[in-house]
Amino acid sequence: MKKLILGIAIVASAFVFGQKGDVNAKLQETNKAAMDAYNAKNYTVAAPKFLEVYNLLKTSGQDDKIYMYYAGLSYALANNSDEAIKIYTDLINSGFTGVQTTYTAKEKKSGNVIPLDKTTWDLMKKNADYSDFKTEQTASVEPDLYETLTTLLMNAKKPNEALVIIEKGLAKFPNNAKLKEAQATAYYDSGNTEKFIGALKEQLAKNPTDATNWYNLGVMQSKNPATVEDAIASFKKAIEIKPDFDNAYQNLVYIVIGDDSKTVEQINATRKEKPEEATKLIDARKERFAKALPYAxxxxxxxxxxxxxxxxxxxxxxxTKNIDKIKDLKAKEAELKAKAK
Known part of the structure; x- marks a missing residue:
C-alpha cells in the first residue's frame, strides 16, 4: 500500500497560453523546459519549472492549478516528500479537481486538429478555413490527490495526518478501495487497534478472498487472549486461500503451542512436590504439540x-516422539546453520 506509484502523460499541445509578447515567450519556454524534464524523468528539474509556469500565469491573472498539480506530481516522483505534501494539501484544500475543458478545431487545408483557448475557439467558428469544432472534459484527478497524499504521509510516518486526509477523501469517494486499504494501515500505524480490526473486517466483508487481510486479522486477534480461537480461524482462512502462506502457518504453530518456556518452568517447578500436576502439564504440552504438528x-x-x-x-x-523424522532433518539443519553464519 505504501509503494508510491505515479505517472501521467503531460502533453504540451493540450495547453494554450493566452499571453502575448515577452510574457508568452517566457511561458512557452518555461513550459517546454518543464515538460522536457518530466518526459526525461528528471523530476527534480521539472517540479520547480512547473511551479514557475503556475506562478507566471497567476501573475497575469490565470490561476491554473493544473501546473501546481504537475509540480506536486514531479516532487513526489523525485522523492521530495515535504514539497509534494505541501502542494497536494493545498490542492485538496482549494477544491481542485483537475477537470478541464479542451477546445479543438480542424484546419481544413491540412486536416490537423489544433487546440485553442475558448475565446479563439469561439472566434474561429466564423472562419471558413476551420471545421469540426469540439469540446472535451478531462477526467478528475481528485481521487488521485487523496490517494497520493495519503501515501506520502504514510511514507513520512505521519499516520494520524494521513487519517484526516483519508476520512476527508472517503467522505467524497466512499467506495475508494485504495483509501479503505490505507485507512486500515493508518489505524494500525497510529496504534488504534480496535479501528484497525474493524477496518479489516469491513474489507473482508467486501472481499473475503483476501488472504493478507485474514492473516492481519489473525495477528491482531492473537494479541487478545479472549480472541485466540478467532485468530486460529483467521489464520486457517488465510492458508485456505493461499496454501503456501508460510507466515500464517508459523503463527498457527506458535499460537497453538503457546508460551512453551513458561510451561517448561511450571513443569520443573512442580515435578518434585506435585508430580501429578506436573504429569498433567506434560500431557497437555504433548497434546498441544501434536495439534501444532500439521502446521509445523x-x-x-x-x-x-x-x-x-x-x-x-x-x-x-x-x-511427539517422531524420532525417525528427526533424523531426516539433521542434515538440512546443518546446511541451514552453515548458511546463517
Whole structure:
C-alpha cells in the first residue's frame, strides 16, 4: 500500500497560453523546459519549472492549478516528500479537481486538429478555413490527490495526518478501495487497534478472498487472549486461500503451542512436590504439540530454507516422539546453520 506509484502523460499541445509578447515567450519556454524534464524523468528539474509556469500565469491573472498539480506530481516522483505534501494539501484544500475543458478545431487545408483557448475557439467558428469544432472534459484527478497524499504521509510516518486526509477523501469517494486499504494501515500505524480490526473486517466483508487481510486479522486477534480461537480461524482462512502462506502457518504453530518456556518452568517447578500436576502439564504440552504438528510440517514445506521453520518442526517431532523424522532433518539443519553464519 505504501509503494508510491505515479505517472501521467503531460502533453504540451493540450495547453494554450493566452499571453502575448515577452510574457508568452517566457511561458512557452518555461513550459517546454518543464515538460522536457518530466518526459526525461528528471523530476527534480521539472517540479520547480512547473511551479514557475503556475506562478507566471497567476501573475497575469490565470490561476491554473493544473501546473501546481504537475509540480506536486514531479516532487513526489523525485522523492521530495515535504514539497509534494505541501502542494497536494493545498490542492485538496482549494477544491481542485483537475477537470478541464479542451477546445479543438480542424484546419481544413491540412486536416490537423489544433487546440485553442475558448475565446479563439469561439472566434474561429466564423472562419471558413476551420471545421469540426469540439469540446472535451478531462477526467478528475481528485481521487488521485487523496490517494497520493495519503501515501506520502504514510511514507513520512505521519499516520494520524494521513487519517484526516483519508476520512476527508472517503467522505467524497466512499467506495475508494485504495483509501479503505490505507485507512486500515493508518489505524494500525497510529496504534488504534480496535479501528484497525474493524477496518479489516469491513474489507473482508467486501472481499473475503483476501488472504493478507485474514492473516492481519489473525495477528491482531492473537494479541487478545479472549480472541485466540478467532485468530486460529483467521489464520486457517488465510492458508485456505493461499496454501503456501508460510507466515500464517508459523503463527498457527506458535499460537497453538503457546508460551512453551513458561510451561517448561511450571513443569520443573512442580515435578518434585506435585508430580501429578506436573504429569498433567506434560500431557497437555504433548497434546498441544501434536495439534501444532500439521502446521509445523506445512510451515517447513512452504519455507524449506527457513531455519526457524525447521527448528520448530524438529522440536515438535521431539515432543511427539517422531524420532525417525528427526533424523531426516539433521542434515538440512546443518546446511541451514552453515548458511546463517
Amino acid at each position: 510440517e506445512a510451515w517447513y514445506k512452504a519455507a524449506p530454507e527457513n531455519l526457524d521453520a525447521l527448528t520448530a518442526l524438529k522440536e515438535t517431532y521431539i515432543i
